[in-house]
Amino acid sequence: MANFDLMRQLTRKDGGKIVLLVMDGVGGLPVEHGGPTALEAAATPNMDRLAREGSVGLTNPIGHGITPGSGPAHLALFGYDPLTYVIGRGVLESFGIGMLVGPDDVAARGNFCSLDEGGLITDRRAGRIPTEKGDELCQLLSAIELSGAEPEVRAVKEYRFALVLRGERLDAHLADTDPQQVGVAPLPVQALRPEAAHTAELVQEWVDQARPILAGHAPANGFTLRGFSSDPNLPKYADVYQLKAACVAVYPMYRGLSQLVGMEVLPTDPHDTPADEFDRVAAAWDTYDFFFVHIKYTDSRGEDGDFAAKVKVIEEVDVALPRLLEVNPDVLVITGDHSTPAKMRSHSWHPVPTLLWAPATHRPDAAQAYGETECLKGSLGIFPATELMTLSLAHAGRLTKFGA
Amino acid sequence: MANFDLMRQLTRKDGGKIVLLVMDGVGGLPVEHGGPTALEAAATPNMDRLAREGSVGLTNPIGHGITPGSGPAHLALFGYDPLTYVIGRGVLESFGIGMLVGPDDVAARGNFCSLDEGGLITDRRAGRIPTEKGDELCQLLSAIELSGAEPEVRAVKEYRFALVLRGERLDAHLADTDPQQVGVAPLPVQALRPEAAHTAELVQEWVDQARPILAGHAPANGFTLRGFSSDPNLPKYADVYQLKAACVAVYPMYRGLSQLVGMEVLPTDPHDTPADEFDRVAAAWDTYDFFFVHIKYTDSRGEDGDFAAKVKVIEEVDVALPRLLEVNPDVLVITGDHSTPAKMRSHSWHPVPTLLWAPATHRPDAAQAYGETECLKGSLGIFPATELMTLSLAHAGRLTKFGA
Numbered sequence: 140m141a142n143f144d145l146m147r148q149l150t151r152k153d154g155g156k157i158v159l160l161v162m163d164g165v166g167g168l169p170v171e172h173g174g175p176t177a178l179e180a181a182a183t184p185n186m187d188r189l190a191r192e193g194s195v196g197l198t199n200p201i202g203h204g205i206t207p208g209s210g211p212a213h214l215a216l217f218g219y220d221p222l223t224y225v226i227g228r229g230v231l232e233s234f235g236i237g238m239l240v241g242p243d244d245v246a247a248r249g250n251f252c253s254l255d256e257g258g259l260i261t262d263r264r265a266g267r268i269p270t271e272k273g274d275e276l277c278q279l280l281s282a283i284e285l286s287g288a289e290p291e292v293r294a295v296k297e298y299r300f301a302l303v304l305r306g307e308r309l310d311a312h313l314a315d316t317d318p319q320q321v322g323v324a325p326l327p328v329q330a331l332r333p334e335a336a337h338t339a340e341l342v343q344e345w346v347d348q349a350r351p352i353l354a355g356h357a358p359a360n361g362f363t364l365r366g367f368s369s370d371p372n373l374p375k376y377a378d379v380y381q382l383k384a385a386c387v388a389v390y391p392m393y394r395g396l397s398q399l400v401g402m403e404v405l406p407t408d409p410h411d412t413p414a415d416e417f418d419r420v421a422a423a424w425d426t427y428d429f430f431f432v433h434i435k436y437t438d439s440r441g442e443d444g445d446f447a448a449k450v451k452v453i454e455e456v457d458v459a460l461p462r463l464l465e466v467n468p469d470v471l472v473i474t475g476d477h478s479t480p481a482k483m484r485s486h487s488w489h490p491v492p493t494l495l496w497a498p499a500t501h502r503p504d505a506a507q508a509y510g511e512t513e514c515l516k517g518s519l520g521i522f523p524a525t526e527l528m529t530l531s532l533a534h535a536g537r538l539t540k541f542g543a
Numbered sequence: 544m545a546n547f548d549l550m551r552q553l554t555r556k557d558g559g560k561i562v563l564l565v566m567d568g569v570g571g572l573p574v575e576h577g578g579p580t581a582l583e584a585a586a587t588p589n590m591d592r593l594a595r596e597g598s599v600g601l602t603n604p605i606g607h608g609i610t611p612g613s614g615p616a617h618l619a620l621f622g623y624d625p626l627t628y629v630i631g632r633g634v635l636e637s638f639g640i641g642m643l644v645g646p647d648d649v650a651a652r653g654n655f656c657s658l659d660e661g662g663l664i665t666d667r668r669a670g671r672i673p674t675e676k677g678d679e680l681c682q683l684l685s686a687i688e689l690s691g692a693e694p695e696v697r698a699v700k701e702y703r704f705a706l707v708l709r710g711e712r713l714d715a716h717l718a719d720t721d722p723q724q725v726g727v728a729p730l731p732v733q734a735l736r737p738e739a740a741h742t743a744e745l746v747q748e749w750v751d752q753a754r755p756i757l758a759g760h761a762p763a764n765g766f767t768l769r770g771f772s773s774d775p776n777l778p779k780y781a782d783v784y785q786l787k788a789a790c791v792a793v794y795p796m797y798r799g800l801s802q803l804v805g806m807e808v809l810p811t812d813p814h815d816t817p818a819d820e821f822d823r824v825a826a827a828w829d830t831y832d833f834f835f836v837h838i839k840y841t842d843s844r845g846e847d848g849d850f851a852a853k854v855k856v857i858e859e860v861d862v863a864l865p866r867l868l869e870v871n872p873d874v875l876v877i878t879g880d881h882s883t884p885a886k887m888r889s890h891s892w893h894p895v896p897t898l899l900w901a902p903a904t905h906r907p908d909a910a911q912a913y914g915e916t917e918c919l920k921g922s923l924g925i926f927p928a929t930e931l932m933t934l935s936l937a938h939a940g941r942l943t944k945f946g947a
Contacts, residue, residue: 168904168906169907172596172902172907173907197924201945202546202930202933203926203930203933203934203937204930204933204934204935204936204937204938204942205549205553205933205937205942205945206937206942206943206944206945207944207945207946208944208945208946208947209947210946210947211945211946212946221945221946222546222549225946226946228947231946231947232947480904483904485944486944487904487937488934488937488942489904489906490922490924511906511922512907512908512909512922515908515909515920515921515922515924520924521923521924521926
């Protein structure tokens with residue numbers, strides 16, 4: 140609920156253990172009128188049993204009609220108001236490929252672009268060069284050295300790359316160099332406040348060194364930078380919730396996000412299945428109070444528009460679920476960060492089916508399964524995703540009474 | 544959601560077309576326990592089909608338990624927080640009878656009253672004179688001329704009238720002249736800030752000229768003025784939503800309100816039926832992105848306490864609905880601005896049955912008809928009316944993703 144003062148006042152150090160299982164983009168739509176959503180089409184006997192026993196509802200990630208990116212959607216699940224706590228584009232992009240950004244560092248998202256002989260942009264995406272070409276260029280750019288900061292540059296995908304400068308008291312208040320149009324030159328690096336002047340000079344120096352390196356590589360003979368940002372210094376789980384929290388996620392982006400709120404990232408393998416991820420929770424069970432477990436492929440298959448494949452991912456999670464239940468969590472929340480209907484091939488604003496299983500305290504309802512339609516019958520109603528953490532803490536016996 | 548900064552950030556210029564069909568005061572209550580509401584009693588095969596196909600829920604116009612006037616209730620439907628954006632009484636009253644009020648003009652609501660020989664008020668409503676008498680008096684008062692402003696005065700109903708002064712940089716920060724009690728004289732016109740001093744003098748001059756005109760017309764030989772106000776300069780649809788919007792409404796009040804948010808008012812005839820109004824939408828379909836269509840008589844019959852007549856109005860709308868569907872709106876919202884239960888003969892605070900039909904993206908639910916009870920099964924839940932615009936924009940594909 141992002142009322143962290145209240146959380147600090149009410150949380151207890153002791154209590155039950157909480158698992159937050161996020162199937163990314165799990166919510167969906169029927170492909171045809173009258174048909175099931177992917178979650179409803181999937182055979183999920185374990186989740187359905189938990190839904191029958193526990194409480195269900197639907198969460199609104201940001202607000203009615205607002206389609207969230209993964210960053211703000213996860214912040215909401217973590218209890219942080221995503222309209223208040225904003226993570227810069229540079230930081231998110233860097234996290235996405237596993238580059239960490241500290242409070243003193245500055246990250247930017249880069250786009251390779253095409254420049255004509257006069258240095259004016261002719262294509263803002265460099266003809267969408269393949270990722271291999273972007274990789275090659277980033278390796279060349281890695282040779283750049285600065286006095287006073289350590290640059291790291293890595294390809295993201297196609298024409299996109301991320302740049303991180305690590306140093307002391309770097310200041311990310313820099314204007315984009317992307318003019319957002321063709322026919323003009325990339326803008327010089329400019330400080331948006333006096334404290335950022337030194338950082339602006341450093342980045343400009345990097346830009347000046349980079350240009351000759353790219354000169355012969357048309358259509359990717361130039362670049363723009365935007366979304367300069369640092370670690371936003373979010374309040375931490377230990378502080379606001381008194382929770383020792385761990386993250387089990389395969390994708391770098393979610394590992395990075397969880398670190399920003401003070402979770403410890405448990406080692407995973409890029410090829411971990413849901414079962415593997417649950418085993419990792421079990422192995423670390425005694426060490427933490429809270430586990431965030433992230434399943435990526437529900438979202439990926441939704442974005443592919445592949446309804447059947449999304450169904451399969453959900454079924455794979457369900458089959459593995461008994462391993463997670465074996466550790467006997469006091470509170471198990473199963474939800475998504477947002478909906479990704481295969482029909483739309485993209486994230487969407489539709490509320491996310493949410494299941495709260497906490498045998499000691501949950502209030503059962505009429506829902507017979509875990510799915511969009513059944514969740515409408517739930518005792519949790521339709522509510523903001525930012526309230527899930529408070530609810531989980533309550534069911535874990537970790538919140539004291541407010542007022543006498 | 545009245546977060547216009549977010550809307551400005553997320554809206555796209557292109558997307559589907561939206562129709563917001565408002566049946567004023569459509570929500571209701573059963574007359575007898577176990578009976579239907581007017582909406583449930585009405586035969587509405589078309590709306591019921593849309594409810595089965597689409598998403599339904601209920602909207603809270605202002606807040607739980609708050610009964611809205613038509614002004615704030617419509618602002619909420621338009622996405623404007625009615626507690627933040629307040630339209631003055633004078634402006635609303637003037638709009639109600641088709642008198643426009645610009646940002647430089649000042650409008651007031653007037654009450655004819657009875658004065659004794661000493662000029663003290665003996666009846667604040669002038670014995671509730673008939674509207675014809677009010678009309679006659681307003682025609683006499685129309686002779687008043689001022690140097691520096693153009694006064695217009697018209698009867699509203701019985702003892703009520705509206706006064707608009709049009710000029711340059713008039714300032715509405717004036718205190719009511721209505722002392723809200725009998726036995727005292729109407730108050731002199733007073734400026735509430737220095738900038739309003741000139742306007743106060745102008746209004747006082749009008750008052751001084753009006754008194755002798757009314758002298759022989761007891762019980763309506765005096766008057767008070769209140770609710771001095773100007774166009775509140777609301778953000779406009781084109782700015783906050785990037786929508787070219789049109790209004791189809793028969794009543795002046797709703798035409799005025801829609802102009803305040805930047806809609807263009809399409810010509811209508813006072814005797815337009817719902818079918819006529821839908822035809823007007825069809826005729827202008829290519830020119831606008833958004834249509835607000837207002838049906839007045841659901842509310843009027845509710846206020847009359849005439850349940851059967853309210854049912855008939857709803858049925859008349861349903862019969863005409865296919866004409867509206869012929870234009871193929873991408874998003875059709877059917878709702879009311881508030882409830883007007885015939886049983887209560889007045890506006891009420893009860894949530895309003897709301898139907899969202901957007902075949903490309905709506906999430907179906909278990910509702911089988913458009914009515915208060917069925918809407919409780921809906922996938923939209925019970926939610927603030929101010930969220931309807933955001934939701935409509937999302938379904939029209941007019942909102943980009945929030946964050947990466």
